Amino acid sequence: MGSPENVNYVEVMAAQRTVIVVGGGLAGLMTTMKLAEAGHKVKLFSLVPVKRSHSVCAQGGINGAVNLRGEGDSPYLHFEDTITGGDFLNHQPPVMRMAERAPAIIYLLDRMGVPFNRTSEGLLSFRRFGGTLKHRTAYAGATTGQQLLYALDEQVRRWEVAGLVEKYEGWDFLGIVKDSNEACRGITAQDLRTMQIHAFAADAVVMATGGCGLIFGKSTNSIINSGSPVSICYQQGVRYGNPEMVQIHPTAIPGEDKCRLISESVRGEGGRVWVPRDPMDERLPTSIPEKDRWYVCEELDPKYGNLLSRDIVSFIIYCVCRMDKGIKKRQQVYLDITQLHQSRGGPYTRDQINDKLEGVLEIYEKFMREDPIDLPMRIYPAVHYTMGGLWVDYETNGDGAWDVDSHRNQMTNISGLYAAGECDYQYHGANRLGANALLSCLVGGEITAQGVLAYLQGMSASGADLPSSALEDSRHQRQSEYDALCKSNGDENPYRLHQELSETMWNNCGIWRVQKDLLSAKAKLDELSRRIHKCKLVDDSGWSNQAVPFTRNVAHMIEQSKAIVGGAIVRDESRGAHFKMDTPNRDDEHWLKSTLATYSPTGPTFDFEKIDTRYLAPRARKYAVNQIGIVKKLMGENFLEGFAAAGS
Ligand SMILES: Cc1cc2nc3c(=O)[nH]c(=O)nc-3n(C[C@H](O)[C@H](O)[C@H](O)COP(=O)(O)OP(=O)(O)OC[C@H]3O[C@@H](n4cnc5c(N)ncnc54)[C@H](O)[C@@H]3O)c2cc1C
Numbered sequence: 001m002g003s004p005e006n007v008n009y010v011e012v013m014a015a016q017r018t019v020i021v022v023g024g025g026l027a028g029l030m031t032t033m034k035l036a037e038a039g040h041k042v043k044l045f046s047l048v049p050v051k052r053s054h055s056v057c058a059q060g061g062i063n064g065a066v067n068l069r070g071e072g073d074s075p076y077l078h079f080e081d082t083i084t085g086g087d088f089l090n091h092q093p094p095v096m097r098m099a100e101r102a103p104a105i106i107y108l109l110d111r112m113g114v115p116f117n118r119t120s121e122g123l124l125s126f127r128r129f130g131g132t133l134k135h136r137t138a139y140a141g142a143t144t145g146q147q148l149l150y151a152l153d154e155q156v157r158r159w160e161v162a163g164l165v166e167k168y169e170g171w172d173f174l175g176i177v178k179d180s181n182e183a184c185r186g187i188t189a190q191d192l193r194t195m196q197i198h199a200f201a202a203d204a205v206v207m208a209t210g211g212c213g214l215i216f217g218k219s220t221n222s223i224i225n226s227g228s229p230v231s232i233c234y235q236q237g238v239r240y241g242n243p244e245m246v247q248i249h250p251t252a253i254p255g256e257d258k259c260r261l262i263s264e265s266v267r268g269e270g271g272r273v274w275v276p277r278d279p280m281d282e283r284l285p286t287s288i289p290e291k292d293r294w295y296v297c298e299e300l301d302p303k304y305g306n307l308l309s310r311d312i313v314s315f316i317i318y319c320v321c322r323m324d325k326g327i328k329k330r331q332q333v334y335l336d337i338t339q340l341h342q343s344r345g346g347p348y349t350r351d352q353i354n355d356k357l358e359g360v361l362e363i364y365e366k367f368m369r370e371d372p373i374d375l376p377m378r379i380y381p382a383v384h385y386t387m388g389g390l391w392v393d394y395e396t397n398g399d400g401a402w403d404v405d406s407h408r409n410q411m412t413n414i415s416g417l418y419a420a421g422e423c424d425y426q427y428h429g430a431n432r433l434g435a436n437a438l439l440s441c442l443v444g445g446e447i448t449a450q451g452v453l454a455y456l457q458g459m460s461a462s463g464a465d466l467p468s469s470a471l472e473d474s475r476h477q478r479q480s481e482y483d484a485l486c487k488s489n490g491d492e493n494p495y496r497l498h499q500e501l502s503e504t505m506w507n508n509c510g511i512w513r514v515q516k517d518l519l520s521a522k523a524k525l526d527e528l529s530r531r532i533h534k535c536k537l538v539d540d541s542g543w544s545n546q547a548v549p550f551t552r553n554v555a556h557m558i559e560q561s562k563a564i565v566g567g568a569i570v571r572d573e574s575r576g577a578h579f580k581m582d583t584p585n586r587d588d589e590h591w592l593k594s595t596l597a598t599y600s601p602t603g604p605t606f607d608f609e610k611i612d613t614r615y616l617a618p619r620a621r622k623y624a625v626n627q628i629g630i631v632k633k634l635m636g637e638n639f640l641e642g643f644a645a646a647g648s
Pocket residue numbers: 022023024025026027028045046047048049050053054055056057058059060061062063144145171172173208209210211220221222224228229261263384385420421422423434435436437438439441
C-alpha cells in the first residue's frame with residue numbers, strides 16, 4: 001500500500017484484518033510497520049512505552065556484509081560465521097536468509113534516517129565484532145539500538161496517525177485466547193494503571209516480547225525482561241526451543257540493581273582483556289609494564305584474540321577468576337582501551353574515541369566514577385541474551401531457499417500465533433554473534449509480517465467470529481488468578497523467592513554447568529514452585545499495583561527456569577553457551593538437534609528436532625581454542641577428569 005499519506009481507505013476497509021502484536025521493541029515495530037503497510041489494523045501492546053523497549057539499550061551495532069572495505073566479505077561468509085558462532089545448532093535456511101537480507105536492512109535503516117557513523121568519504125562505517133575477521137557491523141556511535149528504535153517508532157507513528165495502529169502502552173500480556181480449533185484468536189492483558197483485565201480478539205497474534213534476563217537476577221537486560229510472555233505461551237502449549245542456550249556476555253559492570261553492558265564494540269575498536277600476572281599487583285594498571293600483564297585471550301588464540309566468540313571469552317574470564325587470578329583475586333579483569341589514546345602512543349584523540357564509543361564509555365564513567373580513556377575498565381561476565389525461545393517454523397521451496405510467501409514462517413506450533421525477535425529461537429543456535437540480534441529482530445519482524453499476511457489471506461475463520469463467551473471465559477480465568485493472588489496470605493516474600501531463583505540459576509545453570517548441580521537446581525525449582533503460591537500480599541493497592549504482577553511474574557519465571565534447567569540436564573554434551581563439565585565434548589552424532597520443551601504441570605517433557613544443515617556440514621569451530629582447551633591450558637591437562645570424577 002506504500003505510505004500512510006496515500007492510503008485508499010475504501011480498499012483498506014475491504015481487506016482489513018486485525019493483528020495483535022505484543023511487544024514494541026525492534027521486532028514488534030518492524031512487524032507492525034509491515035502489517036500496516038499492507039493495510040491491516042494492528043493493536044500494539046507493550047509493557048513499557050514503546051520507545052523504552054529494551055532494544056533502546058543496544059549499543060554496538062548491526063551486522064550486514066556490505067563489504068565497503070573491499071575485504072572480500074559476503075552474505076555467505078556472514079552466514080558461515082553465524083553458523084560457526086552458533087556451534088551448528090542453528091537451522092541453516094533461516095540464517096542464510098538473514099545474512100542475505102542484512103545489507104538491504106542496513107540501507108533501509110539508513111534511508112529512514114538512522115545516523116550511522118560514516119567514513120571521511122561519507123560512506124557507512126563498519127567496525128569489527130566478535131566471531132568474524134571482517135568489518136561487518138554498522139553502528140551509530142554506541143547508541144545504535146536507540147537510533148534504530150526511534151527510526152522505526154517514527155514510521156509506526158505515521159501509521160498510528162493514519163488510524164491503522166492502536167497502541168496499548170503500560171499493558172501486561174496475560175495469555176493467548178484460542179478458538180474451538182485451538183487456533184490463536186486473541187489475547188488477555190492487564191492495564192497496569194487501572195489493574196483492569198480485558199480480552200481482545202484478533203485474526204492473528206505476534207509475540208515480540210524480548211529476553212528473560214531477570215530469571216538470572218542481575219543481567220545486562222532491562223529489569224522488565226522477566227520473559228513471562230514466553231513462559232505463559234509455553235504454559236499454554238507453545239513449544240520452547242533450545243531453552244538451555246543462554247548467552248553470558250564477557251564484559252559487564254555489576255551494579256546494585258542490574259549489570260551494565262560494556263559493549264563488544266569496545267573490543268571491536270581495539271579494547272584488550274588482561275589481568276596483572278601477579279593478581280595482587282598494587283600498581284596502577286597503567287603503570288604495570290607489558291611483561292607483567294597477561295593478555296589471556298590473545299595468548300590462547302592469537303588470530304581472533306579478544307574477538308573470539310562470546311561464549312569463549314566469557315569462559316576464559318570465568319576460568320581466570322575461578323583460579324583466583326582476577327584483579328586482586330576478585331571477580332574482575334581489565335578491559336583496556338587506554339592504549340588507543342595518543343597520550344599512550346595510540347592512533348586516536350579523545351574526540352575520535354568518543355565518536356565511536358561515547359555512549360558506552362559514559363555508562364562506565366557514570367557508574368564506576370573512572371574515566372575509561374585514562375584507566376582500564378574492570379569487568380566481569382553477565383547473563384545477556386537468550387538464544388532459546390518460542391519454537392517457530394520456516395518453509396523452503398523446491399530449490400531449498402526460504403519460501404518467503406509461506407504462512408508457516410515464524411509461526412509457532414499454535415496456528416495463528418507467531419513470534420519474532422529475541423523471544424523466538426530461530427537464528428542463533430547455541431551462541432549468538434554480537435550485532436546479529438538487532439538484525440534477527442528486523443529480518444524476523446519482516447518475515448513474520450509476510451507469514452501473517454499469507455496466513456490472513458488463506459484463513460477461513462476470523463477473530464470477529466470468536467464467540468464473546470470465549471473471550472469472557474479467558475478474561476474471567478485471568479481475573480480469578482489475579483484475585484487469588486491479591487488475597488494470598490502465606491508467609492513467603494515474592495522478592496526473596498526471586499532472589500533464591502536467580503541465585504539458583506546463576507550458580508547452577510550459568511557458565512560452568514555440572515549435572516549434579518543442574519539436578520539440585522531442578523529440585524530447588526520444584527520447591528520454589530510450591531512456595532510461590534504461599535506468598536503474603538505485600539501490596540493490595542487497586543491502582544498501579546507493583547507487587548501482585550511481580551509475584552505473578554516470579555511464578556512464570558520459575559516455570560520457564562524448569563525448561564532451561566531441564567534442557568541443560570537432557571543435553572548430554574557441550575555446545576556453544578552450554579558447557580557441561582561432565583560431558584565436555586560436542587557430540588554431533590547424538591546432539592545435532594534442537595531441544596524442544598513442552599510444558600506439563602509436573603515439569604517439562606522434551607523431544608528433539610534434527611538440525612537442517614543443508615548448506616554447511618558441521619565441523620569443528622574455527623577458533624584456536626574451545627572450552628575444553630581453555631580448561632586444560634589454564635587448569636591443567638587432567639583437570640576435567642578430576643572434576644568429573646569428584647562430581648564437584
Ligand atoms: C545492553 C545490551 C546491549 C545490546 N547491544 C546489542 C547490539 O549492539 N547489537 C545487537 O545486535 N544486539 C544487541 N543486544 C541484543 C538486542 O538489543 C536485543 O536482542 C533486541 O533489542 C531485542 O529486541 P526485541 O524486539 O526482541 O525485544 P525488546 O526490545 O526487548 O522489546 C520487548 C517488547 O516486549 C514488551 N513486553 C515485554 N514483556 C511484556 C509483557 N509482559 N506484556 C506486554 N509487553 C511486554 C516490552 O514492553 C517491549 O516493548 C544488546 C542487548 C543488551 C542487553
